[in-house]
Amino acid sequence: MLSPYGMEIVESCITCKLRVDRIFCDLPPAALQTFESIKYATAYPQGAVLFVEGQMPRGIFVLCKGTVKLSINSPSGRTVIVKLAEPGEVLGLSATISGKPYEVTAETIDPCQVNFVKRDDFLRFLKDDVEACFKVAEQLSEKYHNACREAGSLGLSHSAAEKLAKLLLDWSSKNGEAAKAEPRLKLRLTHEEIAQMIGTSRETVTRLFAELKKRQILQSKGSTLVIRNTAALRDIANHN
Amino acid sequence: MLSPYGMEIVESCITCKLRVDRIFCDLPPAALQTFESIKYATAYPQGAVLFVEGQMPRGIFVLCKGTVKLSINSPSGRTVIVKLAEPGEVLGLSATISGKPYEVTAETIDPCQVNFVKRDDFLRFLKDDVEACFKVAEQLSEKYHNACREAGSLGLSHSAAEKLAKLLLDWSSKNGEAAKAEPRLKLRLTHEEIAQMIGTSRETVTRLFAELKKRQILQSKGSTLVIRNTAALRDIANHN
C-alpha cells in the first residue's frame, strides 16, 4: 500500500510494535478492533502541517512514524517550539477532548505516518470504553507533566547557555544513547529552530555551539554531535 | 463544623454552588454520592503546603475555597510560579493518575477549603465510572491548554514589560471585572512573587509598576490596582 508520497503505510494497530511500550495502544482486543475501524491511516511528507493553532479540533492524530514539531506562533512572526513529538504520541488530544481550538501548530519535520480519528468517532469511542478513557487521562497527564518540566527548565534557567546544555542533555537521554561515555546525537533541527526551542536568537545558538566546541565539550561530524564531556555540560546546565 | 484553624467547613459536594460551572463536580447523583464517601474535607490556613514537587502522589486535592500557588523550585533557590489555582480546580491530578511524582509544589496563599481523595480510592472511582473518567480527561485538557498558553506568552514575549502587561490583563479578565472601562483588581502577590510568575527580578517589577503609574496607565490604592488605560496596557502586551 502506497500513499500519494510514495511512503509505505505500515501495519495495523493490532500488529504495531509500539503497542507494548506506548500508552494508548495497548488496549484490550475488542477496543483495539473498534479503534482500527474508526482510524484513517495517512502518510505525510516532510513539512506537512497536521493542524494549526486556533483551528477548531477536527480530531486526534496518533503519530506512528516520524517526528512532528509542535509550535506556538505570535502574529508578529515570533515562534516558540514547544516540543518534538515522537512515535506513539497522540497529537491534538487535549483540544479534541475539550472542544477548544488546537493550542499549537503541528508540522512534520520528516516523512510521517499518522492515524487520524475524527472527533465525533473518538469521543464516542471513549464514552464506550472506560479503559480507553483512562488511557487518555494517562496520556494527558504525561503531556501536562512534560509541559511543566519544560516550563520549569525554560523559566528557571536564565542564561541561554544553560538552556542549550539542558536541551542537549535531554536529547541525548532520549536517543537511547543515554548514559554512554560519549553520547552521540543527530541534529535534526537548524540553529534557528533550536533557538526557538530555548527562547533565544539564532546567532546566539551558533556562538554557543562554537564555544562548546572550542572548550572540547562538543564535537561535530556533519550533522552528528558527540558530547565529549558530559560532566562539563551538566555543570553548565545546572548553573541555576 | 469547625476545623482546627477555626475555619468553617462548608457544605457537601452535593449542595456545592461550584457544581454548575465547574468541571468534575457535575456528576450524576450516584457518582457524586460515591465521591462524597471517599473524600476528606479539610481546611488549611494561609501558607500551608498541600504537596511538594518530587513527592510521590498521595491523591488529589479539590480546591473548594481559597487560592493555591503552584510553583516549581530549583535546588539553588530559584522559583517559578506556574499558576494560581482557583476554587473548582483539581490539584495533583496528573501526578495521581500517572503515578509519577508531583511536578509542582502547592501552597495556599489564603485560608483554603479542600477535598482530599486518596489515590487508590480515586483510581477505583474512575475505573467504575466512564463519566467521571471523561471529566478527568477534560480537566487535564484544560490544564494542558493553560500550560501551553502560559508557556507561549512566557516564551514569545521577550521584554518584561510585555509579560507584566499580559499578566495584569489576564488577571483583570478573570476577576469578573472583565470589560469595564477601568477594571480593578486586588494584588494578592508581592512584587517578588509577580517577578517569579513572569520570570524576571523583583526590582524590575517595582520599576515597571512605577513607570506604568507615571504614564497614568495604572493607579494604586493600597493593594488595589486600577487599570486606567486598558488600551495602552494592551499595546504594551501585544508588542510581540
Added chain:
DNA sequence: ACGCTATTGTGACGCCCATCACATGTTGTC
C-alpha cells in the same frame, strides 16, 4: 507606640544577548 521584619523604592554598574550587517559554507535543483 515601639521595634522587627517584610516589602517596596531607587541609583549605579556591567554583562548578556538581540539585532543588524555581511561573509562563508551547504543543499538542492535544473
Added chain:
DNA sequence: GACAACATGTGATGGGCGTCACAATAGCGT
C-alpha cells in the same frame, strides 16, 4: 557545474535588565 535558497559563522553595537547596595515604608506582634 552553476545558481538559488538556505544554513552557518562572526564582528560591532547598544539596550534591557539582573545584581548589588541601601533607603524608605508598611505591617505586625507585644
